[in-house]
Amino acid sequence: MPDARAREDRWRRILIVAWALIGILILVSVGGFALLKVAPALVPFMLAIVIVYLFRTPVAMLERRGLKRGLAVGICYAAAAVFLIIAGLFIVPPLVSQVGEFVQAFPAYYGRAFTLWQQLQTQFNAIVVPDWANQALLNLQDTISKQALAWSSTIAGRVFSVGSGAVSFLFNGFLAIVVGFWILKDLGAIKREVVLLAGPKRRDEASVISAKVSNVLGGYLRGQAVVSAATAVLVTIGLSIFGVPYALVLGLLAGVLNIIPWFGPLIAEVIAAIAAAFVSPWLALAAVLVIAGSQQLTDIFVTPRVMSEQVDLHPLLVIFSLLAGSALAGFVGMLLAIPVAAIAKGLFVYYFEKWTDSKLTTEEGAFFREKKLDAESGEDNPACGSGSREPSTKDADVEETE
Template sequence: MGNKDADEKYVTWRRRLVVAWAIVGAIALFVLAVRGLSMIGAAVELLLMGIIIGFICSPITNALEDRRVPRALAALVSLLVVLAVLAAVIVVLGGTFVQQSVEVLRQVPTYVRSVQDALSSFWESYGTSDNEQLQNMVNSIVQTVSSAGSSMASDTVRQLSNGAVSGLFDTVDNLVNFFLALILAYWFAKDYPVIVRELATIAGPTRKDDITLLLAVMSRSMGGYMRGQLICSFINGIAVWLGLALLGHPYAGLIAIITFFMHFVPVIGPFVSAALATLLALFESPWLALWSLVVMVVAANVTDNVISPLIMRSAVKIHPVLSIVGIVIGNCLGGIVGMVLAIPLTAAIRGVFVYYFETRAKRQLVSEDGALFQSTPHQDAQGNVEAVYDALDDEKFFESTRLVTSSAWSRARKATNTASNDDENAVYTADMSKNRNVATNKQDGDDTSPAAKASASSTDEEKHERV
């Protein structure tokens, strides 16, 4: 008995040791992967930028293809439409952004002096003017901020006015990368249904449908989120510009542009844009600062709680925890661009995980009142989990997608339901077998059938006659 207990303890500790080393190995592989991606960050950014632009172009491409336009021409037209919209935005807003940014940087010394005057009035009003040590410390901090702001302002103005050689090379490099991303986006928008089918074919005939559905989940999660977020960001920026312009905010255009870009960064972005708008308005008037804050809060809440649910009802919902984790990792890998690209990638990873978990575990992960996996749960008529619909959160996806044929979807759905029914039948068969065994044992122990009773009665009569 003692040897058996010792063996069980040994097996338990051995399993724990294996699990611990597996966790350590997974962490080490993750760190190595992050460092490896950081070394090729520019290439990763280029690839992701092209894919995301291709996803943005795909609805226009599909719509034109439905109207009998060749897909190659449809992809080119959709890319030109996206570029035209982008060029119009740059022409309309680019000058305002540069002009007001330079003006803010030039006003930094004036703002710092205003802070110094306010602090001096504070010392005099509250009788702390005799505390020279505290005043010197605060003035030193203010002077440091003033010097840094003035230096940054002068450098920025000089670069924007004259242009530095390094800045020119950086601009050329960015333009080349953007041009390559556009080429990649065109070919991706044109051929991505074929690319998905080829990747699924590589996986083999037994896994082809499964891989196709997996890639469809990634496509829909990333593309749907990015398109919806782009529209919501644009509406939020327009609302902020209208509100601040009516208030007479001197930097309404600059704040609106910053709000547009910061809306792509959940949780953190709205706070940053609201704080900047309030701070810049505070140097003009306390009342302007207060009303600017009200405009920023109202615009953000209306966009997120009223407009966003209508526009992004077919987009994957991402919990703030997942968003922040994705933003941190994206910042480590690619800076600002990595932070923006991390959000749709997080949506894609979430959708893939839901699909993989529910397919393998045969359990429903998503729920209406969930947190990390909040979504509408889907089940068929027999109560089987619809893993693909849970991952997509869009019942009409297969009506418009070019990635999954109806036959492939039917085969995969039938295979999933068959596996689930097989598991239920196995449990049912085991229960029935167990019940039969129990009934047989009971009958053997207490047989009350007519034949048994007759046999017992005959035996008793024979015993009576012998006596």
């Protein structure tokens, strides 16, 4: 009788676990389906989050100097608009000029390409080849011509969709600015409510996790902006020295594409090589070497240093996290490696010091360095520090000073 009851209890537990797993799978499936359906609506909110992380530090600095938070956000927005306008006055005219030069030079590029093709045809006709090989080449040429016509029709048919996509992008950008304003204005209240949802027992840990994730993501975005800007400057200078056409356009493109690990620099190299190949094959090689060299310089010297300062990771941990992320998840792994490693390191330090009642971080440390609190910049949140102090729900307010 006891054995039968034990077997019954065991099977009951198995069924409970099985039904729980089935329920989780159903919830994940429904949630994923719903997320795919509402994904377009989330675009402005994702852009707004980027805006929030870029502006929260200057907003907090202005607020601590006595300005109301809404006014501080407005001033930061206005300063950003002025900066973009001034930068546009210096960047847009050369961009427009270089694009105009490319449009004017395109017929000449086409003429050179056509002349080169005729020369290749003449040299090919002088070579005696078997009839079957000649027929195969003719078939290949016919296939390529038909495919080119099909692509031309497709591109022409998508002009309207490109225009509508540009309108959608502008609308999402405007909506992101509005959403970002309201998030920045009520950031403290939003964080307090998120921490309170964790309940009294988990409130302290929720405060730590929220602060650490927020600090890391903000630092990562700022660091990535610095790295991309450094790449753009290096590529523009290098291409200008070698006389590659459209150096400014290609440099800005390389800086933007630098956000994409592996594929971004490769795409920039291909585009630069195509632009330079019409001038000289050697210039195309120089363009590729300039972009590859600039990428290596930023990866070796700029990225580890900048990211270590912004996300509080030692340069060796930055390099290791990039390699490990690449090995584990490829492109996505490299993209998420640094913020994930920084969050994991911060949580490890917090729980280690809390459970062992000992201090792991020091100001002279390497992998576990304690950042000095800066009362002016407010870059650090006490909730993210060592375990020597238990955080409270007030830490959600402290993070506003970032």
